[in-house]
Structure formats: structure tokens, C-alpha cells
Amino acid sequence: MAKPIVAIIGRPNVGKSTLFNKLAGRRIAIVEDTPGVTRDRLYCEVEWLNHKFTLIDTGGIEMETEDVILKQMRRQAEIAIETADVILFMVDGKTGITADDYEVANMLRRTHKPIVLAVNKIDNIEMEANKYDFYNLGLGEPITISAALGLGLGDMLDEIVKHFKTVSDDEEESPEIKVAIIGRPNAGKSTLLNRIVGEERSIVSDIPGTTRDAIDSYVEIGEDKFLFIDTAGIRRKSKVKEEVEKYSVLRTIAAIERADVCLVMIDAQEGVTEQDERIAGYAHEAGKGVIIVVNKWDVIEKDDKTMNEFTKNIRNDLAFLDYAPIIFISAKTGQRVNKMIELIKYVANQHAIRIKTGVLNEVISEAVMMKQPPIEKGKPLKIYYVTQASTKPPTFVFFVNDPEVVHFSYERYLENQLRQHFGLQGTPIRFIYRSKQED
Numbered sequence: 105m106a107k108p109i110v111a112i113i114g115r116p117n118v119g120k121s122t123l124f125n126k127l128a129g130r131r132i133a134i135v136e137d138t139p140g141v142t143r144d145r146l147y148c149e150v151e152w153l154n155h156k157f158t159l160i161d162t163g164g165i166e167m168e169t170e171d172v173i174l175k176q177m178r179r180q181a182e183i184a185i186e187t188a189d190v191i192l193f194m195v196d197g198k199t200g201i202t203a204d205d206y207e208v209a210n211m212l213r214r215t216h217k218p219i220v221l222a223v224n225k226i227d228n229i230e231m232e233a234n235k236y237d238f239y240n241l242g243l244g245e246p247i248t249i250s251a252a253l254g255l256g257l258g259d260m261l262d263e264i265v266k267h268f269k270t271v272s273d274d275e276e277e278s279p280e281i282k283v284a285i286i287g288r289p290n291a292g293k294s295t296l297l298n299r300i301v302g303e304e305r306s307i308v309s310d311i312p313g314t315t316r317d318a319i320d321s322y323v324e325i326g327e328d329k330f331l332f333i334d335t336a337g338i339r340r341k342s343k344v345k346e347e348v349e350k351y352s353v354l355r356t357i358a359a360i361e362r363a364d365v366c367l368v369m370i371d372a373q374e375g376v377t378e379q380d381e382r383i384a385g386y387a388h389e390a391g392k393g394v395i396i397v398v399n400k401w402d403v404i405e406k407d408d409k410t411m412n413e414f415t416k417n418i419r420n421d422l423a424f425l426d427y428a429p430i431i432f433i434s435a436k437t438g439q440r441v442n443k444m445i446e447l448i449k450y451v452a453n454q455h456a457i458r459i460k461t462g463v464l465n466e467v468i469s470e471a472v473m474m475k476q477p478p479i480e481k482g483k484p485l486k487i488y489y490v491t492q493a494s495t496k497p498p499t500f501v502f503f504v505n506d507p508e509v510v511h512f513s514y515e516r517y518l519e520n521q522l523r524q525h526f527g528l529q530g531t532p533i534r535f536i537y538r539s540k541q542e543d
């Protein structure tokens with residue numbers, strides 16, 4: 105099930121960062137151990153009761169004059185409308201409603217997306233009454249919070265997660281493989297999509313005055329159904345370079361969250377760049393199936409060694425994606441595009457694989473017999489039992505004597521053993537350790 109996306113929008117200074125920091129559990133922006141990925145506050149994972157969702161921040165660029173703020177907020181709202189399942193509209197309960205708040209509320213009211221209106225900076229009971237003004241926005245009941253003091257956040261989260269159920273029900277019924285084509289501008293994403301979809305591509309634009317840049321395309325190829333999520337072309341005119349980049353990143357993250365398989369598209373003429381590393385890092389972090397697609401292979405002068413050299417360099421630059429297959433294509437000529445489609449099917453299957461507990465334990469016991477765990481902190485690791493807890497990505501729970509004594513290199517060894525036996529190409533896998541005494 106795709107994790108829902110909640111987008112937070114609001115004027116500068118209403119307290120978005122403060123709320124972010126309060127809610128962020130794991131993955132604020134990106135964990136540091138993925139190389140090439142910088143830490144910036146763009147998104148975080150939030151867990152509330154039994155729900156997990158991704159909170160994205162659509163704002164945060166410094167603006168000076170009043171009308172620029174409004175322009176900026178309109179953009180935020182557009183992005184939120186495009187990418188989010190639920191929109192969290194944050195206003196300042198201390199300053200009261202502003203004209204910009206009205207403008208944005210008008211835009212939001214026209215969408216079918218659920219909106220949660222949070223009135224921030226209500227630090228004490230006496231200030232509660234400030235909320236009545238905000239009914240005028242016509243977005244329903246305002247929820248008062250104090251991000252700084254952590255007040256009212258539970259009620260706000262309850263309201264947010266209330267809107268999830270219908271979203272995930274829809275998604276679960278769809279049988280198609282969801283594929284996100286991600287990569288730097290100019291890598292050839294649109295060209296590839298057009299090659300696959302051809303004339304049938306349907307352009308959906310449900311927001312007046314804006315073009316939807318992320319367009320879903322349903323494609324049936326033989327018996328198989330695919331949904332391609334395109335992230336190409338951030339074509340909004342903006343003079344602020346960081347702004348354009350930030351939007352393109354947010355859209356990429358939203359596309360990745362919805363996908364089963366991500367095609368990380370590399371321009372063969374450019375090789376792997378830092379931006380490629382970062383984009384690939386998002387897909388890896390999100391636990392999605394990944395295929396590295398080297399495009400524009402037609403323009404590369406090649407001999408019998410070229411492909412090996414490229415492979416070596418990519419493995420080196422994107423070491424954390426060692427499980428991802430690499431394919432060399434030309435979106436322009438169509439070279440290996442059919443093969444790539446087959447690969448997508450294969451990786452989607454691997455990503456959704458379920459391994460029976462019996463076989464799983466046989467493989468792990470054999471692995472342990474072949475190579476005993478090293479002694480950590482004076483204590484040998486004992487693995488009692490392994491079971492696959494979930495899929496997409498395959499997640500294995502190890503019941504052990506002490507989770508603290510699992511060594512990174514031994515985990516690597518076990519992962520390799522599982523990969524040797526079960527394939528698992530193109531999918532990250534996750535290990536969770538439980539102390540047996542706990543249960």
C-alpha cells in the first residue's frame with residue numbers, strides 16, 4: 105500500500121519548521137548514510153497510531169515583498185494539490201487571517217482533496233477564541249495547535265489520518281504495476297514515456313490555469329497493466345533556481361512514494377551526477393524496486409568494453425544500489441525498451457515476493473552453519489527464527505538473543521545469502537531484529 109502524502113502549506117513564519125521538527129520520527133529529509141544526499145527539510149516520515157505517512161513541506165523559500173509571498177503560496181498550493189492525499193493548511197493564530205490566507209483558501213476549496221486547517225501559536229486556553237475568525241476561510245472546523253509547545257497535535261493528527269482510509273482502499277484494488285520515471289532534467293524521461301505510451305497518453309488537467317506536470321499514464325502491454333508516473337518537465341517559469349529544483353524534488357518524492365518500481369534514468373552522455381545520486385537515494389530510502397536505466401545509448405561511441413566500463417562506474421557511484429539491475433537503452437530509437445518493460449515486471453515481482461517461513465529458516469540456518477556470527481560485545485549472536493513480516497520491500501524479522509550484538513558485516517552476509525537463494529533483484533530488503541525474550 106502506498107504511503108499517503110500530506111503536504112503542509114502556509115505563509116512564511118507560521119511555524120512549519122517547528123511543526124516538522126515536532127512530528128518528524130524517522131527520515132527527516134534523508135538519513136546521512138546514503139551518499140550524495142544532503143540533509144534538508146523537505147519531507148519526513150510521521151507515524152501516528154497505526155498510520156504512517158510522508159509529510160512534505162512545500163514552502164520555505166525566503167521571499168521579501170508581500171505579493172511575492174502570495175505568488176509563492178499559490179505555487180505551494182498547486183504543488184500540494186497535485187501531489188498530496190491530504191493538505192495541511194497552517195495559519196497563524198496570533199496574527200489572525202491575512203489576505204493571502206483568503207486567496208489560498210479559495211484555491212484549496214476548489215479541489216477535491218481533503219484539507220485540514222491548523223491554527224498555530226495557540227499556546228494557552230485564553231487564545232482558543234482566536235480560532236473563530238478562521239471559520240471565515242470556509243474550510244470547515246479550524247484545529248488549534250501550538251507547534252512550539254506540542255499542544256493539540258494529537259487532535260490534528262487524528263483529523264489527518266481520518267482521511268487516509270478511502271485513499272488506500274482505492275489503491276489496493278488496482279492491479280497495475282506502478283512505475284515512476286525519475287531523473288535529472290533532460291535525461292529523456294518524457295521521450296521514454298512517449299515511446300512507451302505513444303499516442304494514447306492522456307493529459308489530465310484538473311486545476312484551472314495550471315498544467316499538471318506529473319501525469320499518470322495507464323498502459324496495457326499484452327496481459328500486463330502499468331501505471332507510469334511521469335515527473336518530467338518542471339516548466340513553471342521561475343527565476344529562482346532553488347525554487348524550481350525544490351519543486352522538482354518534491355514531485356519526484358511524491359512520485360516515488362506512489363510507485364512500486366522506480367526507473368532511475370541516467371544520461372549516458374553525462375554519467376552519474378550528484379543529482380542522480382540524490383534522486384536514486386530517495387528511491388532506495390523509500391524501499392522501492394529500482395532499475396538503473398542508462399539512456400541515450402545511441403549517441404555513445406562503443407566497443408566491446410564500453411558497457412562494462414559504464415557498469416563499473418555506476419556500481420561505484422551508486423554503491424548503495426548494488427541490488428538494482430542496469431539496462432542500457434535509447435528512448436529515441438527504442439533500443440531495449442521492450443526488454444526494459446520485461447525487467448520492470450520482473451523487479452515488481454521480486455519487490456512483492458513472499459518467501460515461506462520454512463524455506464527461509466532453512467536458508468538462514470545453513471548460512472549460519474557455514475559462517476558463524478562474530479562475537480560482539482563478548483556475546484555470540486543467536487538467531488532462533490526468521491519470518492517475512494511484510495512485502496514491498498521484503499522485510500524480515502529475526503528473533504535473536506540480543507539485537508544489540510548483530511554486526512553490520514554479518515547482516516550484509518545474511519543479505520547476500522538471501523539474495524543468492526531467492527534472487528530479490530532490484531529490490532531493497534529490510535531486516536528487523538527482535539529479542540526473543542520480548543515475546
Ligand SMILES: Nc1nc2c(ncn2[C@@H]2O[C@H](COP(=O)(O)OP(=O)(O)OP(=O)(O)O)[C@@H](O)[C@H]2O)c(=O)[nH]1
Pocket residue numbers: 114115116117118119120121122123163164165224225226227249250251252253
Ligand atoms: N508562540 C508560538 N510561536 C511559535 C509556535 N510555532 C512556531 N513559533 C514561532 O514562529 C516563528 C516561525 O516558525 P518557523 O517554524 O520557522 O516557521 P516556518 O513556517 O517554518 O517559516 P518558513 O521557514 O519561513 O516557511 C519562530 O520564531 C517560532 O519559534 C507556537 O506554537 N507558538
Ligand SMILES: Nc1nc2c(ncn2[C@@H]2O[C@H](COP(=O)(O)OP(=O)(O)OP(=O)(O)O)[C@@H](O)[C@H]2O)c(=O)[nH]1
Pocket residue numbers: 287288289290291292293294295296335336337338399400401402403433434435436437
Ligand atoms: N540521442 C538521444 N537523445 C535523446 C534520447 N532520449 C531523449 N533524448 C533527447 O534528450 C532531450 C531531453 O529529453 P526529454 O525526454 O525532454 O527529457 P526529460 O527527462 O523529460 O527532461 P525534463 O522534462 O526537463 O525533465 C531531448 O532533446 C530528447 O530528444 C535518446 O535515447 N537518445
